[in-house]
Amino acid sequence: MTLRVLGVDPGLTRCGVGVVEVRPDRTATLVHVEVLRTPADQALELRLLTIGRGLARLLDEHRPQAFALERVFAQQNMPSVMGVAQISGIALHLAAERSLPIGLHTPSEVKAAVTGYGNADKRQVTAMVARLLGLTELPKPADAADALAIAICHAWRQPQPAASGAPLTPAQRAWRAAEAGSRRR
Amino acid sequence: MTLRVLGVDPGLTRCGVGVVEVRPDRTATLVHVEVLRTPADQALELRLLTIGRGLARLLDEHRPQAFALERVFAQQNMPSVMGVAQISGIALHLAAERSLPIGLHTPSEVKAAVTGYGNADKRQVTAMVARLLGLTELPKPADAADALAIAICHAWRQPQPAASGAPLTPAQRAWRAAEAGSRRR
Numbered sequence A, B: 001m002t003l004r005v006l007g008v009d010p011g012l013t014r015c016g017v018g019v020v021e022v023r024p025d026r027t028a029t030l031v032h033v034e035v036l037r038t039p040a041d042q043a044l045e046l047r048l049l050t051i052g053r054g055l056a057r058l059l060d061e062h063r064p065q066a067f068a069l070e071r072v073f074a075q076q077n078m079p080s081v082m083g084v085a086q087i088s089g090i091a092l093h094l095a096a097e098r099s100l101p102i103g104l105h106t107p108s109e110v111k112a113a114v115t116g117y118g119n120a121d122k123r124q125v126t127a128m129v130a131r132l133l134g135l136t137e138l139p140k141p142a143d144a145a146d147a148l149a150i151a152i153c154h155a156w157r158q159p160q161p162a163a164s165g166a167p168l169t170p171a172q173r174a175w176r177a178a179e180a181g182s183r184r185r
Helices: A044-062 A081-097 A107-115 A122-132 A142-156 A170-184 B044-062 B081-097 B107-115 B122-132 B142-156 B170-184
Strands: A003-009 A014-022 A028-037 A066-070 A102-105 B003-009 B014-022 B028-037 B066-070 B102-105
Touching: A003 A044, A003 A081, A003 A142, A014 A044, A014 A142, A028 A044, A028 A142, A044 A081, A044 B081, A066 A081, A066 A142, A081 A102, A081 B044, A081 B081, A102 A107, A102 A142, A107 A122, A107 A142, A122 A142, B003 B044, B003 B081, B003 B142, B014 B044, B014 B142, B028 B044, B028 B142, B044 B081, B066 B081, B066 B142, B081 B102, B102 B107, B102 B142, B107 B122, B107 B142, B122 B142
Parallel strands: A003 A066, A066 A102, B003 B066, B066 B102
Antiparallel strands: A003 A014, A014 A028, B003 B014, B014 B028
16 A cells, blocks of 8 residues: 655745655655746736645646645745745645644654755755656756655654564665654754 | 625635725715634634635625725734635635625734724724624624724725716715825825
């Protein structure tokens, strides 16, 4: 039984959306990746409408079994944080309308999941996402790679089915170790 | 020609929604007021879904000609700011879906509009909203009064139709003076 996850890296200017399928042995394949964009000089409500409609379309086209989103903090006091929060509200509303199970993951949880290192930089995340999905090209821009990383992270953080009994893959071993490490911190 | 405005004071625990009609002479009457509530121990996405569905219902029931919302700043670094931003994203999305003209007003603009004083406290805002709408009881809780104040503020900030020529009401004179004062600051 594979798990199909749609991950979102929320943003007003660029909103990354990645859909992956993850098998019980935790290997992952790419289903779709897309970056929704809106012009910075457009009215806020039209930007929110464009991104909301794009997310609804992707949810209905790809019918994921789970929805994963980056957890946003008010402490990140950058100018874009309100736009990110507004997009995340719309995204969560769309997922809840479709009764999808929802996971919120912090940036360092996502980085630890895919690279084994919670402080990994964007290049490391992009490179690992490409490797995990067996892509011949690096996913671009960073928002696309981040959305895929969020989706993979979400699938890997699900409880392992007891019946599986499959040996751990190298990526899964790295993730287990990183997770144990982050618990000690 | 009256203008029917739906105003929202966004929040996860209590989201105030007020609908008013404002005539060209700027007198205002109450159409509806309601506070949408969600329990603090519920999952975030279910809370957003409940408030979003409530807002959609009120927009479709009361068919306002304009939509007004409190403008939220990331600088207000209270724990609730992310929830407020998420609700405001959903509210703006719902209004944009219905092609409603949208107004964002800061708390001090709203206070100045209804009381003539940008630093008015909650009690003064509530009392003035009751007086402006000719209510025999004070609107409660504060979220209800705030939503009505946002709707009134929005109507009053619209450009006066040139053909009107009606003399200014006392409330309108106070608002003009307060607005001129806030421009000097």
